[in-house]
Amino acid sequence: MRDTGRRSFIQGLAGVSAAGMLGAAWHVRAAQTQAWPARPIKLVVTFPPGGSSDIVARVLAPALAEKLGQSVIIDNKPGAGSSIGAQIVAHSANDGYTLLVSNSAALSIAPSLLQSPGYDPLRSFEHLAYIGAVPTVFAAHPSVPVNSLSELVSWIKEQPAPVAFGSGGAASVGHLVGEQFAQTLNLSMEHVPYRGAGPMRADLLSGHIKLAIDALPQNIALHKQGRLKLLALTSSRRVAQAPTVPSVAELGLAQLVSENFVGISAPAGLPRALAEKIASAVRQISARPEFAQTLEAQGFVTRDMESKAFTQLIADQHLAWGDIAKKTGAKL
Numbered sequence: 144m145r146d147t148g149r150r151s152f153i154q155g156l157a158g159v160s161a162a163g164m165l166g167a168a169w170h171v172r173a174a175q176t177q178a179w180p181a182r183p184i185k186l187v188v189t190f191p192p193g194g195s196s197d198i199v200a201r202v203l204a205p206a207l208a209e210k211l212g213q214s215v216i217i218d219n220k221p222g223a224g225s226s227i228g229a230q231i232v233a234h235s236a237n238d239g240y241t242l243l244v245s246n247s248a249a250l251s252i253a254p255s256l257l258q259s260p261g262y263d264p265l266r267s268f269e270h271l272a273y274i275g276a277v278p279t280v281f282a283a284h285p286s287v288p289v290n291s292l293s294e295l296v297s298w299i300k301e302q303p304a305p306v307a308f309g310s311g312g313a314a315s316v317g318h319l320v321g322e323q324f325a326q327t328l329n330l331s332m333e334h335v336p337y338r339g340a341g342p343m344r345a346d347l348l349s350g351h352i353k354l355a356i357d358a359l360p361q362n363i364a365l366h367k368q369g370r371l372k373l374l375a376l377t378s379s380r381r382v383a384q385a386p387t388v389p390s391v392a393e394l395g396l397a398q399l400v401s402e403n404f405v406g407i408s409a410p411a412g413l414p415r416a417l418a419e420k421i422a423s424a425v426r427q428i429s430a431r432p433e434f435a436q437t438l439e440a441q442g443f444v445t446r447d448m449e450s451k452a453f454t455q456l457i458a459d460q461h462l463a464w465g466d467i468a469k470k471t472g473a474k475l
Contacts, residue, residue, distance in 0.1 A: 179417060183214040185241045186407075189228030189249045191221045191339030194311055195277050195358040195443075196244045199405045202437055203274070206428045221339055224314025225249035226260050233262035237269075237412040239421060245270065245408040247401075251460035253314040255468040264461050265454065268408040269418050272425035273448035273456065275438055276402035277358045278378035279317050280388065281324075282371045284353045292375040292394055295354075296328055305333040309347060309355040311340035313474075316403045317356035319464060320377055322471035324356075324399060334473075347371065358403055359385065360441035377401045384442045402444075404460070406453055422450050 186204060188196050197219065204215040220228035225248040235241035243249070250264040262268075281292060289295045299306045310317030313336040325332040337343035340357055347355045348370060356377075363384055365371040373385060379392045379400050391399040407425050409418065426447060428434055435445045448456070467473075 179239050179420070180211050180213040182240065183216050184208075184211070184239070185216050185218050186244050187228045187232050187241065188217060188219045188244045189221060189225035189246065190311060191219055191341060193341035193344075193361065194339060195360060195403055196246045196405050198360060198441060199274055199438065199443075200244045202434065203407075203425070203428065206431070206434060207424060210424050210428060221312070224253040224256060224312060226253045226257055226262070226314070229253070229267075230261040232408070232410055233267040235410050237410040237414075239409065239413060239417045241410065242271075242421070243268065243408040245404075245406045245457075247403045247460060247464070248312070248315045250408075250457050251464045252316070252319055252468065254461065255465035256314050256474060265458055267411050269411055269413045269450075270406065270408045270454040270457055271418055271422040271450055272429070273404060273406040273446065273453040274425070274429050275443040275445035276404040277360055277441075277443050278376045278382065278390075278402050279320055279356050280359045280362055280376050280385075281374040282347065282355045282357055282362050282366075283374060284347060284350050285369065285372060286350055287353050287372065289374070290372065292389070292391075292396075295374055296330065299330045299332065302331070305331040306354060307333050307335045307352050309335045309337055309343040309352045309357075311343055311357065312336050312338060316377075316401055317358070319467055319471070319473055320399060320401055321356045322473045323467055324396075326471050327396070327398060358442075360443065363442055382442060382444070384440065404456065405443075418450070 186200050188200050190196050200217045204217055208215040220231055229243060229249040232241055232243040254260045254264050283289060289298050308321045310321060318334055321332060321334055335352060340361060343355060346352050362371060362373060366373045373388045375394060376388050376390045377399050378390045380390050429445060430447060438445055
């Protein structure tokens with residue numbers, strides 16, 4: 144009886160001790176959440192400077208720094224179809240100081256093209272705030288004797304060798320759209336991946352490559368200057384920033400409709416209070432007219448979205464792009 148009583152007493156102490164430790168841990172995390180941010184916040188961009196994700200990061204960072212009263216640093220970590228930057232964030236501390244400028248390449252496409260991406264697009268992250276999306280565009284060098292997508296198709300079929308098309312990188316939306324375009328219309332095309340949209344666009348402007356499938360924002364001014372021909376947008380309708388450029392949907396190629404989303408995600412396990420704090424800050428900034436206008440002037444379509452809906456969007460895109468990757472045989 145004494146042994147039984149002693150065991151019960153010890154078990155009771157253990158229970159009290161465990162509860163105390165859990166309570167202490169909770170208070171520590173609550174204090175950390177209240178103190179956040181106590182040091183600079185890092186926004187990891189999975190592409191080099193000059194791409195759509197980088198544009199969003201550079202518009203968001205100063206506004207976020209002002210709102211939170213703390214520095215916000217942009218850290219470009221390109222490579223391996225955007226998976227390097229995503230891996231860095233997935234394996235970072237879930238304390239709110241390392242955030243991912245999430246996008247379709249890193250979360251919806253690369254995991255389907257890599258045998259071991261090193262992260263799961265859903266389980267490895269907390270997807271906090273959707274910011275906007277951009278369509279990609281078929282862009283041709285002025286020397287290409289075409290002025291429409293149908294003329295481009297005919298021209299490609301006339302060429303004696305596969306026509307090279309550039310994109311901002313393997314596993315980018317441009318990469319997959321190009322592969323799908325070639326397969327759908329039985330065209331002989333060869334993908335040329337670049338380490339970012341900037342060097343790819345330089346080669347396109349110089350005529351080193353004749354065709355690219357690229358995000359719209361960086362090409363609007365070049366189109367207006369007559370330095371590039373924009374033949375079709377991978378959207379369901381035309382956009383105000385490029386009203387003369389038709390959408391693939393109106394051209395009878397609705398299966399090519401695709402947009403590259405950009406948002407903010409964090410490592411999985413981020414405390415709920417902190418997740419809500421970051422999501423609220425980003426969504427409030429995104430709702431500012433000047434913020435939306437800055438992005439929309441470059442071809443972005445901004446939209447407010449709850450974290451749960453953003454997560455579902457990523458899940459749906461991952462399934463859709465995975466299916467396209469299998470059908471086209473696209474690889475990294």
